[in-house]
Amino acid sequence: MQVYQVGGAVRDELLGLPVQDRDYVVVGATPEEMVKQGFRPVGKDFPVFLHPRTHEEYALARTERKTALGYKGFQIHAEPEVTLEQDLARRDLTINAIARDDAGRIIDPHHGVSDIKAGILRHVSRAFVEDPVRILRLARFAARFEQFSIAPETLELMREMVRNGEVDALVPERVWQELAKGLMERRPSRMFQTLRECGALIRILPEVDRLFGVPQPVQYHPEIDTGIHVMMAIDYAANRDYPLEVRFAALTHDLGKGTTPQIEWPRHIAHEQRSFELIKPLCVRLRVPNDCRDLALVTARFHGIAHRAEELRAETLLKLLQDSDALRQPQRFEHFLQACESDFCGRTGFDQQPFVQADMLRRGLEVVAAVDAGAVAIQCVDPGQIRDQVHQARLRALKQWQQKAHPS
Numbered sequence: 001m002q003v004y005q006v007g008g009a010v011r012d013e014l015l016g017l018p019v020q021d022r023d024y025v026v027v028g029a030t031p032e033e034m035v036k037q038g039f040r041p042v043g044k045d046f047p048v049f050l051h052p053r054t055h056e057e058y059a060l061a062r063t064e065r066k067t068a069l070g071y072k073g074f075q076i077h078a079e080p081e082v083t084l085e086q087d088l089a090r091r092d093l094t095i096n097a098i099a100r101d102d103a104g105r106i107i108d109p110h111h112g113v114s115d116i117k118a119g120i121l122r123h124v125s126r127a128f129v130e131d132p133v134r135i136l137r138l139a140r141f142a143a144r145f146e147q148f149s150i151a152p153e154t155l156e157l158m159r160e161m162v163r164n165g166e167v168d169a170l171v172p173e174r175v176w177q178e179l180a181k182g183l184m185e186r187r188p189s190r191m192f193q194t195l196r197e198c199g200a201l202i203r204i205l206p207e208v209d210r211l212f213g214v215p216q217p218v219q220y221h222p223e224i225d226t227g228i229h230v231m232m233a234i235d236y237a238a239n240r241d242y243p244l245e246v247r248f249a250a251l252t253h254d255l256g257k258g259t260t261p262q263i264e265w266p267r268h269i270a271h272e273q274r275s276f277e278l279i280k281p282l283c284v285r286l287r288v289p290n291d292c293r294d295l296a297l298v299t300a301r302f303h304g305i306a307h308r309a310e311e312l313r314a315e316t317l318l319k320l321l322q323d324s325d326a327l328r329q330p331q332r333f334e335h336f337l338q339a340c341e342s343d344f345c346g347r348t349g350f351d352q353q354p355f356v357q358a359d360m361l362r363r364g365l366e367v368v369a370a371v372d373a374g375a376v377a378i379q380c381v382d383p384g385q386i387r388d389q390v391h392q393a394r395l396r397a398l399k400q401w402q403q404k405a406h407p408s
Contacts, residue, residue, distance in 0.1 A: 001029040003058070004084055004099040005106065011095050014116050015145075023057045025087050025099065028080045029062070046076045061087040085109050092134045093141065094122045106215045122151040129157050132166040136178035136204075139194040143185035150194065158198035167203045175204055176286045183247040188238050189231035207278050208251065210258040215266040222348040224266075226257045233346030233365050242338050248292045249299035249339035250346065252279050255321075256300070275300035295332060298324050299339040306340045309357035309364075314398040317364050318391070337361060367401045 009022040026034070031047050035074060039058060040050035045062055047060040062078035063086050084107060091097040093342040094112035101107065111122050121141055128134055135158050142150060161167060181189035194206065195201035212227030223229055235249040256274030260267075283293040305312070305320050312320070320326075326333035341355040371394045377386045
């Protein structure tokens with residue numbers, strides 16, 4: 001029985017990056033032998049075990065044979081005679097097919113170390129085409145390692161997979177899992193650009209793919225192209241280390257611009273509502289978590305109003321706070337402001353501009369929240385009038401604040 005450290009931990013150590021998780025491959029052992037040594041089996045599709053003390057993952061060396069479309073269409077062979085080299089050969093990229101033995105020696109049959117030094121994402125073998133998830137994983141690595149390029153022959157294999165329908169066999173949960181991870185990388189735009197370059201984006205997220213080439217008014221969007229703007233918005237959110245919900249909202253806030261009739265270009269009248277309607281089926285299709293879905297819907301619907309915060313009448317401002325449920329969900333409203341900021345700053349020449357509208361909307365929420373609804377209710381003779389009286393009290397408070405802030 002021999003144990004090797006493999007995969008991302010070895011890669012990241014070679015890159016000088018902090019290691020989050022360590023994975024190991026075990027050669028020459030059976031599942032029964034692993035259990036006897038105290039390892040706890042956890043693998044569903046192939047033999048994976050948790051170390052009894054460190055709880056790190058140890059997988060038996062294995063080979064795979066393609067039997068059907070999709071990432072689950074494999075027959076797994078994990079026996080003691082499977083070698084380390086055979087196990088490494090089934091991996092996706094050369095930079096992930098490097099092992100280290102217990103003496104610290106590097107085992108690198110596919111020249112992953114050279115590709116790390118050259119900054120290249122390259123497939124290990126033709127077996128890359130057998131698993132469609134590898135397209136998403138490679139795109140995610142492109143977002144993480146922004147200095148790396150994709151080997152031309154690997155990009156061509158990805159295009160072949162799209163043509164052969166492998167991408168269409170992806171299950172929604174796995175697509176969302178990889179997209180969510182990619183959105184949380186250092187430069188998420190590279191993930192979507194990679195997917196678009198190989199032709200997979202139109203299959204996975206057609207709502208985003210069709211934004212590219214759609215113009216916007218140059219006085220508001222110097223970058224002009226809607227797709228480019230959305231990429232700039234998600235990169236801005238990543239640079240500010242905003243959470244996943246904010247990054248997803250930035251990705252989807254302008255989907256409606258992809259359905260604007262060309263005769264109306266570059267204007268996009270009522271695109272907010274069309275974006276709102278497009279997000280609903282997208283989130284159902286990809287099984288998007290509720291917190292991401294809800295923030296995306298709020299952002300799509302109200303980001304245009306938020307950008308006009310400085311000119312909003314008290315009535316409109318109060319309606320925004322009520323319709324966005326800001327009083328009951330202040331944390332989500334803060335995330336909404338972060339998504340709007342990403343939209344505002346995700347434009348050519350605007351990345352360093354202050355988004356003053358956010359501070360105004362925060363202050364407006366504070367003013368409304370400070371109104372004592374209970375005290376107003378006690379003063380109401382008719383209980384049926386309580387809701388209206390609370391509304392009027394909040395409206396008066398907003399008007400008084402606006403008059404103080406802008407006495408002219």
